[in-house]
Amino acid sequence: MIVQLLERVAALAALTGYAREARQGDGRLVLVAGEAGIGKSALVEQLHEDLPDARWLWGACDGLFTPRPLGPLFDLAGQLGGELEELCRAGAAREELFRALLGQVREAGTLSVLVVEDVHWADEATVDLLRFLGRRVWAVPVLLIATYRGEDTAAGAPLRVALGEIARQRSTRRVDLGPLSAEAVRVLAGGTGLDAAELYRLTAREPVLCHRGGGGGAGCGAGIGARRGAGAGGAAGHRVAGGAGCGGADRRPGGAGAAGVGDRVPAGRGG
Numbered sequence: 001m002i003v004q005l006l007e008r009v010a011a012l013a014a015l016t017g018y019a020r021e022a023r024q025g026d027g028r029l030v031l032v033a034g035e036a037g038i039g040k041s042a043l044v045e046q047l048h049e050d051l052p053d054a055r056w057l058w059g060a061c062d063g064l065f066t067p068r069p070l071g072p073l074f075d076l077a078g079q080l081g082g083e084l085e086e087l088c089r090a091g092a093a094r095e096e097l098f099r100a101l102l103g104q105v106r107e108a109g110t111l112s113v114l115v116v117e118d119v120h121w122a123d124e125a126t127v128d129l130l131r132f133l134g135r136r137v138w139a140v141p142v143l144l145i146a147t148y149r150g151e152d153t154a155a156g157a158p159l160r161v162a163l164g165e166i167a168r169q170r171s172t173r174r175v176d177l178g179p180l181s182a183e184a185v186r187v188l189a190g191g192t193g194l195d196a197a198e199l200y201r202l203t204a205r206e207p208v209l210c211h212r213g214g215g216g217g218a219g220c221g222a223g224i225g226a227r228r229g230a231g232a233g234g235a236a237g238h239r240v241a242g243g244a245g246c247g248g249a250d251r252r253p254g255g256a257g258a259a260g261v262g263d264r265v266p267a268g269r270g271g
């Protein structure tokens with residue numbers, strides 16, 4: 001369900017601008033980074049609403065101990081069909097798969113938006129795919145959006161290093177999502193009977209926690225405290241905090257926007 005986003009006007013405007021450039025053949029890889037629950041997926045879903053005429057293809061990395069190699073590519077292939085899907089079925093070499101994907105989204109005049117969610121869980125081959133595409137999208141009408149939790153990519157870890165390299169490629173852009181303002185937390189607390197200042201303190205202004213607090217009453221507030229106290233950040237933390245009845249959402253366009261929206265990225269900045 002799409003609800004209105006608070007305070008993501010600048011981030012959405014940036015993504016819309018990158019989509020426009022990509023449509024003109026100046027493809028973009030956009031790294032959308034931010035903590036768990038900060039609103040990365042919600043932002044991409046909103047862009048999806050705003051660009052219904054683009055061809056949208058969705059892939060996701062899974063938080064498994066043994067992530068399937070190239071899982072997101074197989075997701076994309078299932079939606080794209082054609083040569084890529086056939087090559088996937090035939091167990092073709094990685095390079096062939098990458099080239100087939102690029103070939104099929106090259107069609108002039110059609111904007112393809114490729115989403116790869118939760119890259120902090122990516123297997124190594126998927127990171128190679130991002131590298132491969134990142135070096136080649138500049139000549140293709142493709143907007144490739146990769147979301148990831150910066151806090152889940154350890155400094156010096158191969159993924160962090162790879163993301164730093166990808167970030168330095170000329171077609172890469174970055175959208176960093178920061179926490180909501182006190183005003184936005186007040187809006188989310190509105191009508192719930194919860195004290196906005198307490199919600200602000202408990203949630204550190206993460207939208208997901210504000211919703212859970214706002215939608216679920218005091219019990220949820222306690223859950224939020226437990227999650228944050230546990231040092232959370234992972235999916236498990238979310239499930240613990242988000243008990244039954246802790247849903248509900250209200251997104252409105254706001255003013256502040258992303259904490260960081262920008263063209264180029266300093267080396268090694270992975271989150």
Ligand SMILES: Nc1ncnc2c1ncn2[C@@H]1O[C@H](COP(=O)(O)OP(=O)(O)OP(=O)(O)O)[C@@H](O)[C@H]1O
Nearest residue numbers: 005006035036037038039040041042207208249251
């Ligand atoms: N700017 C916002 N205003 C209001 N609600 C928001 C905003 N951003 C996110 N939300 C809500 O917060 C919740 C979490 O958002 P979302 O799932 O997009 O987070 P995420 O960053 O993708 O988290 P994860 O890293 O776990 O995938 C959702 O219910 C979403 O609707």
Ligand SMILES: [Mg+2]
Nearest residue numbers: 040041042117
């Ligand atoms: Mg998400």
